[in-house]
Amino acid sequence: TQLLEQSPQFLSIQEGENLTVYCNSSSVFSSLQWYRQEPGEGPVLLVTVVTGGEVKKLKRLTFQFGDARKDSSLHITAAQPGDTGLYLCAGRDSNYQLIWGAGTKLIIKP
Amino acid sequence: NAGVTQTPKFQVLKTGQSMTLQCAQDMNHNSMYWYRQDPGMGLRLIYYSASEGTTDKGEVPNGYNVSRLNKREFSLRLESAAPSQTSVYFCASSWDPSPLHFGNGTRLTVT
Numbered sequence: 001t002q003l004l005e006q007s008p009q010f011l012s013i014q015e016g017e018n019l020t021v022y023c024n025s026s027s028v029f030s031s032l033q034w035y036r037q038e039p040g041e042g043p044v045l046l047v048t049v050v051t052g053g054e055v056k057k058l059k060r061l062t063f064q065f066g067d068a069r070k071d072s073s074l075h076i077t078a079a080q081p082g083d084t085g086l087y088l089c090a091g092r093d094s095n096y097q098l099i100w101g102a103g104t105k106l107i108i109k110p
Numbered sequence: 111n112a113g114v115t116q117t118p119k120f121q122v123l124k125t126g127q128s129m130t131l132q133c134a135q136d137m138n139h140n141s142m143y144w145y146r147q148d149p150g151m152g153l154r155l156i157y158y159s160a161s162e163g164t165t166d167k168g169e170v171p172n173g174y175n176v177s178r179l180n181k182r183e184f185s186l187r188l189e190s191a192a193p194s195q196t197s198v199y200f201c202a203s204s205w206d207p208s209p210l211h212f213g214n215g216t217r218l219t220v221t
Contacts, residue, residue: 041215098155
């Protein structure tokens, strides 16, 4: 069974702080997607990383795919209350199946 | 642009009752999915349909059935609801292997 472990499960920080969320596996993925989910809504895609070592930036969010394509990280600089939500990672395996992490619940306090 | 539309948004059932969750997408996607989301467990795939006329079991199919009515619509049926099926259900669609587009979910409580 393939697993995609996200850490931390829960994070509550003050506005303006920096944070990093991790997504780790022993399996290799052809691509990895990050989604954000707000209460009462479905997940919405933030970014897809495809190449080992790839770094993508979305305003204050920086996404990195590990060199071996087994792990990924999401770094938020100067977090704002609007960043509050559940962050989910999902890896595409060799059978094109999506393997989901359990999510990181992020709360940014004003 | 509606995207993925799920109905109903909320439902309360008694144990043993049946119901069908409806999902429709207007993006001409080939693949559609049903997931359930429970606290601390992320998204678990119930069933998916890679194209019109085909359906396949996912990770947790027991107690559910699906119908890919046409390219737009993919329904999920609970024949005899159980308390363990209390969850939030999400429908999604995509052009495989592109990322998924999700609906806003159906919150189901089985008492």
